[in-house]
Amino acid sequence: MSxxxxxxxxxxxxxxxxxxxxxxxxxxxxxxxxxxxTFAVEDPATGRTVAEVADADVVDGLAALDAASRATTEWAAxxxxxxxxxLTATYRALTERSEEIARLITLEMGKPLAEARAEVTYxxxxxxxFAEEAVRVEGSYRTAxxxxxxxxxxxxxxxxxxxxxxxxxxxxxxARKIAPALAAGCxxxxxxxxxxxxxxxxxxxxxxxxxxxxxxxxxxxxxRAGEVVSALLADGRTRKLSFTGSTEVGRTLLRxxxxxxxxxxxxxxxxxxxxxxxxxxxxxxxxxxxxxxxRNIGESxxxxxxxxxxxxxxxxxxxxxAERMGALSMGxxxxxxxxxxxLIDGAxxxxxxxxxxxxxxxxxxxxxxxERPDGPGHFYPxxxxxxxxxxARMLKAEIFGPVAPIxxxxxxxxxxxxxxxxxxxxxxxxxxRDLRRALRFTEGLDTGMLGVNRGLISDPSAPFGGVKQxxxxxxxxxxxxxxxxxxxxxxxxxx
Ligand code: SIN
Numbered sequence: 012m013s014x015x016x017x018x019x020x021x022x023x024x025x026x027x028x029x030x031x032x033x034x035x036x037x038x039x040x041x042x043x044x045x046x047x048x049t050f051a052v053e054d055p056a057t058g059r060t061v062a063e064v065a066d067a068d069v070v071d072g073l074a075a076l077d078a079a080s081r082a083t084t085e086w087a088a089x090x091x092x093x094x095x096x097x098l099t100a101t102y103r104a105l106t107e108r109s110e111e112i113a114r115l116i117t118l119e120m121g122k123p124l125a126e127a128r129a130e131v132t133y134x135x136x137x138x139x140x141f142a143e144e145a146v147r148v149e150g151s152y153r154t155a156x157x158x159x160x161x162x163x164x165x166x167x168x169x170x171x172x173x174x175x176x177x178x179x180x181x182x183x184x185x186a187r188k189i190a191p192a193l194a195a196g197c198x199x200x201x202x203x204x205x206x207x208x209x210x211x212x213x214x215x216x217x218x219x220x221x222x223x224x225x226x227x228x229x230x231x232x233x234x235r236a237g238e239v240v241s242a243l244l245a246d247g248r249t250r251k252l253s254f255t256g257s258t259e260v261g262r263t264l265l266r267x268x269x270x271x272x273x274x275x276x277x278x279x280x281x282x283x284x285x286x287x288x289x290x291x292x293x294x295x296x297x298x299x300x301x302x303x304x305x306r307n308i309g310e311s312x313x314x315x316x317x318x319x320x321x322x323x324x325x326x327x328x329x330x331x332x333a334e335r336m337g338a339l340s341m342g343x344x345x346x347x348x349x350x351x352x353x354l355i356d357g358a359x360x361x362x363x364x365x366x367x368x369x370x371x372x373x374x375x376x377x378x379x380x381x382e383r384p385d386g387p388g389h390f391y392p393x394x395x396x397x398x399x400x401x402x403a404r405m406l407k408a409e410i411f412g413p414v415a416p417i418x419x420x421x422x423x424x425x426x427x428x429x430x431x432x433x434x435x436x437x438x439x440x441x442x443x444r445d446l447r448r449a450l451r452f453t454e455g456l457d458t459g460m461l462g463v464n465r466g467l468i469s470d471p472s473a474p475f476g477g478v479k480q481x482x483x484x485x486x487x488x489x490x491x492x493x494x495x496x497x498x499x500x501x502x503x504x505x506x
Pocket of ligand 1: 177179180255256278310311312313469475
């Protein structure tokens with residue numbers, strides 16, 4: 012059966028989102044774009060159009076900001092317990108409807124169903140975590156050191172927030188912004204990626220159904236992201252921007268956010284080094300490397316971008332890793348047993364193919380994969396490269412796909428210097444049984460996060476974020492809610 016016959020075999024994952032909810036979610040309604048425009052959403056595994064959604068323009072973006080601004084005072088004054096209950100209800104609804112949401116994620120994004128199910132769990136957990144945080148927002152009270160007056164600190168919601176979310180985790184990246192914002196008492200406008208707007212619309216629908224008040228969660232789908240987001244950031248009512256995406260776009264948004272001195276959270280690009288020491292448990296290192304490289308088909312800012320293996324175990328690690336990569340099955344993410352789904356679009360496949368060609372031109376050898384398949388769909392096979400020279404473009408750029416360059420190293424100092432030789436500082440991974448080496452890498456790697464003997468660090472209860480040009484701020488954990496709170500300090504005389 013060809014991929015084009017796919018929907019007949021799975022039933023239609025689109026039935027979960029009624030046509031009336033494929034429109035803009037603004038205030039208490041679902042509406043068409045003011046100009047009446049729509050755009051097509053594609054199944055990246057077949058190239059078929061699966062839905063048309065509203066293509067918002069600036070008028071619609073500002074209507075969403077009107078709605079968010081109108082709802083702000085009441086939402087901020089809503090008792091934390093009530094806000095918490097609504098977040099818990101969202102967590103429960105997402106969990107109960109996990110399968111249908113996962114199928115929609117796979118349909119529009121391409122990842123295998125097992126990964127989409129994991130994303131629903133991951134995304135839902137942000138609602139559970141921040142439901143618990145909503146009732147634990149604390150200020151402080153103390154006497155000034157010299158006596159005479161009191162110091163009171165009062166946390167307050169920052170106000171209407173604009174969220175720009177990526178296509179690689181259509182649910183979870185929105186969830187980890189919306190959940191803490193609501194917990195803190197902020198209202199929101201989310202602009203999901205044009206490739207994957209459906210999951211965010213479904214989330215808005217779920218939140219409407221559980222009783223989140225109108226105006227608190229607004230969703231604006233658009234192909235005109237630049238003009239719509241610029242208008243939102245230029246409007247003095249917006250108080251916060253949170254963005255997940257590339258460092259390049261992040262820089263542009265930061266410049267725009269500067270005009271109104273907005274609070275910003277930026278989750279930007281990564282270039283993770285994964286370091287396998289000779290003393291590592293190689294089974295653990297292989298499992299960790301497979302997860303760190305292949306979770307989400309490598310389409311993640313925390314994906315291992317460069318694998319450094321200490322010379323004594325290079326040969327064994329490389330052979331075993333290549334064997335595992337070569338054994339992965341590629342196909343439509345909704346098919347049983349598929350481990351590698353379609354990449355997001357043709358441009359992504361072309362970019363990855365060019366990175367592989369560049370490395371090969373500079374002397375790299377392909378052990379597995381490396382051949383772009385014919386269509387339909389946007390596929391690239393799991394690929395392992397060795398002898399990749401340090402000037403290969405893929406060692407500087409985010410690969411964002413299933414391609415693993417393996418290099419060797421001979422000393423901790425050498426590999427630390429090579430791992431840190433990047434503008435990025437999101438995450439690193441190290442595999443070693445030697446506690447001293449684990450600590451040396453923890454202290455020496457310039458990253459916001461580190462996996463030690465594990466290839467998965469993402470966790471709603473942990474502070475996710477980078478240093479250097481990988482971003483500003485943290486998402487998840489207790490730190491995540493602080494991003495949505497301003498602090499008023501009152502100096503109080505008690506005559
Ligand atoms: C990302 O790729 O942007 C985030 C990945 C994650 O949260 O695990």
